[in-house]
Amino acid sequence: MEKTVQIITSWLREQVEQARVKGLIVGVSGGLDSAVVANLIKRAFPNDSLGVIMPLKSNPIDIKDAEKVVQACKINHMTIDLTETHQIMYKEIQNQIKAEQAWNEERDRIADANLRARLRMSTLYTIATNYNYLVVGTDNAAEWFTGYFTKYGDGGVDLQPIVDLTKKEVRELAAYLHVPTEVIEKNPSADLWAGQTDEKEMGTTYDYIDAYISGQPIPEKDRKVIERMHEQTEHKRNIATQLRLK
Numbered sequence: 728m729e730k731t732v733q734i735i736t737s738w739l740r741e742q743v744e745q746a747r748v749k750g751l752i753v754g755v756s757g758g759l760d761s762a763v764v765a766n767l768i769k770r771a772f773p774n775d776s777l778g779v780i781m782p783l784k785s786n787p788i789d790i791k792d793a794e795k796v797v798q799a800c801k802i803n804h805m806t807i808d809l810t811e812t813h814q815i816m817y818k819e820i821q822n823q824i825k826a827e828q829a830w831n832e833e834r835d836r837i838a839d840a841n842l843r844a845r846l847r848m849s850t851l852y853t854i855a856t857n858y859n860y861l862v863v864g865t866d867n868a869a870e871w872f873t874g875y876f877t878k879y880g881d882g883g884v885d886l887q888p889i890v891d892l893t894k895k896e897v898r899e900l901a902a903y904l905h906v907p908t909e910v911i912e913k914n915p916s917a918d919l920w921a922g923q924t925d926e927k928e929m930g931t932t933y934d935y936i937d938a939y940i941s942g943q944p945i946p947e948k949d950r951k952v953i954e955r956m957h958e959q960t961e962h963k964r965n966i967a968t969q970l971r972l973k
């Protein structure tokens with residue numbers, strides 16, 4: 728495990744050096760993935776790493792957990808509440824669409840959720856620009872393969888240090904890094920709406936996704952769900968399709 732930590736922290740330092748910036752920033756949610764990344768960037772840059780807690784109509788337990796994470800790893804941190812910003816922006820957009828009588832109620836929740844992820848991304852980049860830092864992502868191998876992230880939201884980052892680790896490996900790394908137990912044991916959630924859990928929304932489990940990407944057999948039904956997610960999200964793993972005229 729120490730070897731993995733060394734490889735990742737050396738890589739982070741290399742990336743910062745090559746980009747000629749000063750340090751690294753990550754959003755800390757109170758979930759597992761960002762807890763691990765916060766620990767790793769703190770190890771790579773003890774004085775030039777920042778964790779940002781961004782409540783947005785969040786469950787207070789998650790915010791408390793996020794505070795425990797930053798305190799446990801002693802990373803510099805700040806809290807920026809985006810609840811009101813999101814409410815004002817989403818209402819304005821909603822009102823304009825409603826005025827056009829084009830509002831699709833079925834797409835309401837996901838549009839609202841993705842705006843949350845993109846407001847967090849904008850917040851991180853605003854701070855990163857001011858501090859001369861890079862924005863670090865928290866996607867693990869299971870999320871990356873299934874495209875279970877918001878394009879240009881939590882997927883909008885400069886570096887992805889844990890993208891090759893399965894969810895199980897991230898959990899093991901978290902234990903090694905002494906991430907608070909309640910965070911390690913928590914049910915993964917994007918926290919984009921009340922009661923959301925990753926596995927409920929995806930219709931499969933991280934254990935099956937981990938197994939699938941590790942080449943192990945899984946039930947047919949889960950294999951189909953995973954392959955469908957992968958196919959439908961190919962665009963998120965690539966840069967925008969360009970029409971070349973020259």
Ligand SMILES: Nc1ncnc2c1ncn2[C@@H]1O[C@H](COP(=O)(O)OP(=O)(O)OC[C@H]2O[C@@H]([n+]3cccc(C(=O)O)c3)[C@H](O)[C@@H]2O)[C@@H](O)[C@H]1O
Binds near residue numbers: 876878
């Ligand atoms: N074929 C294609 N080629 C190019 N672009 C294409 C496209 N199909 C859709 N698009 C574009 O992509 C958009 C859809 O992608 P996107 O905006 O990402 O949205 P979408 O995949 O619909 O939703 C994001 C999913 O990720 C989950 N999520 C988000 C954030 C964090 C976490 C977490 O685990 O914490 C999970 C969230 O719960 C939801 O299930 C469309 O609105 C369209 O603009």
Ligand SMILES: Nc1ncnc2c1ncn2[C@@H]1O[C@H](COP(=O)(O)OP(=O)(O)OP(=O)(O)O)[C@@H](O)[C@H]1O
Binds near residue numbers: 757865917
């Ligand atoms: N309230 C929040 N404050 C700061 N960053 C957040 C918040 N919610 C989400 N994020 C950012 O979005 C990322 C994606 O969320 P995701 O749920 O996939 O990861 P996680 O919460 O760290 O772990 P888990 O998947 O186990 O819940 C987080 O890792 C974090 O960087």
Ligand SMILES: [Mg+2]
Binds near residue numbers: 758
């Ligand atoms: Mg989460």
